[in-house]
Amino acid sequence: MTGSRRFLVFHTAFIGDLVLMLPVTQALRAAYPDAWIGVVAIPAAGSLLAGHPSIDDVIVYDKKGSDRGAGGFLRLVSRIRSLHAHVAIVPHRSVRSALAVWFAGIPRRIGFTTSAGAPLFTDRVAYLPAAHEVDRDLALLTPLGVDPHDVRRPYFPPSPADAAVVDRVAGLTGGMFTGAPLIALAPGSVWFTKRWPARHFVSLALGLGAAGCRVVLVGGPEDRTMCDQIAAACGDASVTNLAGALTLRQSAELLRRCRLVVTNDSAPLHIAGAVGTTTFAVFGATVPAFGFGPLGPFDRTFGVEGLSCRPCAIHGGTRCPIGTFDCMERLAPDEILQAALDLVQEHREER
Numbered sequence: 001m002t003g004s005r006r007f008l009v010f011h012t013a014f015i016g017d018l019v020l021m022l023p024v025t026q027a028l029r030a031a032y033p034d035a036w037i038g039v040v041a042i043p044a045a046g047s048l049l050a051g052h053p054s055i056d057d058v059i060v061y062d063k064k065g066s067d068r069g070a071g072g073f074l075r076l077v078s079r080i081r082s083l084h085a086h087v088a089i090v091p092h093r094s095v096r097s098a099l100a101v102w103f104a105g106i107p108r109r110i111g112f113t114t115s116a117g118a119p120l121f122t123d124r125v126a127y128l129p130a131a132h133e134v135d136r137d138l139a140l141l142t143p144l145g146v147d148p149h150d151v152r153r154p155y156f157p158p159s160p161a162d163a164a165v166v167d168r169v170a171g172l173t174g175g176m177f178t179g180a181p182l183i184a185l186a187p188g189s190v191w192f193t194k195r196w197p198a199r200h201f202v203s204l205a206l207g208l209g210a211a212g213c214r215v216v217l218v219g220g221p222e223d224r225t226m227c228d229q230i231a232a233a234c235g236d237a238s239v240t241n242l243a244g245a246l247t248l249r250q251s252a253e254l255l256r257r258c259r260l261v262v263t264n265d266s267a268p269l270h271i272a273g274a275v276g277t278t279t280f281a282v283f284g285a286t287v288p289a290f291g292f293g294p295l296g297p298f299d300r301t302f303g304v305e306g307l308s309c310r311p312c313a314i315h316g317g318t319r320c321p322i323g324t325f326d327c328m329e330r331l332a333p334d335e336i337l338q339a340a341l342d343l344v345q346e347h348r349e350e351r
C-alpha cells in the first residue's frame with residue numbers, strides 16, 4: 001500500500017448517515033496511513049467532520065442552498081476534479097452522486113448495486129438490507145481489499161476547543177457537572193413519526209430528576225422551542241435546555257460527558273455512539289432492523305411490539321398514516337426510566 005493514494009467518499013446524506021459512514025474513513029486511514037482522504041458532505045455534516053483524524057478535507061456541497069441546480073453541480077464536479085482522487089467511494093445512492101464522481105473523471109468508482117447511478121460505477125457492491133448501515137458502508141471497501149473488522153464503530157476524538165466551550169456553558173448553567181449523574185435527552189428528529197411525544201420526555205425527565213440525576217436537553221436550533229416547552233413543563237432546576245446553544249461538535253463533547261443519552265432514531269443516537277456514551281434509542285415508525293440501531297455493548301432500544309402497522313416508513317414520515325400514532329403514544333416512559341435508573345445505579349456500584 002502506498003502513501004500516494006487519494007480517496008474521495010461521496011455521501012451527501014443526513015448527519016446520522018455521515019456519522020455511520022465514519023468507519024469507512026477510519027478503515028481507510030488504518031490501511032493507508034499516508035493517503036489523502038476527502039469527504040463530500042452537506043454543510044451541517046461538514047462542520048461535524050472537519051478535523052476528524054481519518055479525514056483530510058471536507059468538500060461541502062450545499063445541494064439545497066447555494067449549490068442548488070446545474071450550476072452548483074458543475075462547480076462541485078470542477079472542485080472534485082481538482083482533487084485528483086484515484087478512488088471514489090459512494091455510499092449515497094442518488095444518481096447525482098454517481099454522476100458527480102463520473103463527470104469528475106475519478107478512475108475507480110465504488111458504489112452499491114442498488115444505487116440509481118450503479119451503471120456509472122467501476123465496482124458494484126451488493127447492498128445488504130438486513131445488515132447494519134455501518135456494515136453496509138464498510139462493504140464498499142471490499143473491492144479494495146481493506147479489512148475493516150476492528151473499526152466497526154464510528155469514533156469522535158475529544159477536542160480541547162469544544163471541551164472548553166462545554167466547560168464554559170456548563171459553568172454558566174450552574175452545576176451541570178457537579179457529580180450528579182448527567183443524562184441527555186434528545187427529543188428532536190427531522191421526521192414527526194420518529195419523535196417520541198414531548199410529554200413522555202417530560203415524564204422521563206421528572207423521574208430522573210426525582211432520582212437525583214441532572215438532565216440536559218440537546219438538539220439543534222430547530223428543536224429549541226420544543227425543548228423550551230419540555231423544560232418549562234418540568235419546572236425543575238435539574239433540567240437544562242441546551243438545544244441550539246452548541247454546535248454539533250460541542251454537542252458531541254457534551255454527550256461524551258453524559259452517563260446516558262435517551263434519543264429518538266435520529267442523529268444524536270449515532271453521535272452518542274461515536275463518543276462512547278451508552279444510548280437508549282426510542283423507535284416508532286421505524287425499527288432497528290432497518291440497520292440504524294445503536295452499536296454499544298450496553299445500548300438498548302425501545303419500541304411498541306405487535307403493531308400490525310409497524311414499521312410504516314423506512315425513514316419516518318411527517319404524519320402517522322393511520323392517525324393513531326400508537327407506536328409512540330403507547331410507548332410509556334416507565335420502562336425507559338427504570339432501565340436508566342438501573343444503569344445509573346450499576347455505575348455507582350462500580351465506583
Ligand code: SF4
Binds near residue numbers: 312313326327
Ligand atoms: S402507522 Fe403505525 S408505525 Fe406508522 S406512525 Fe402510525 S402508529 Fe406508527
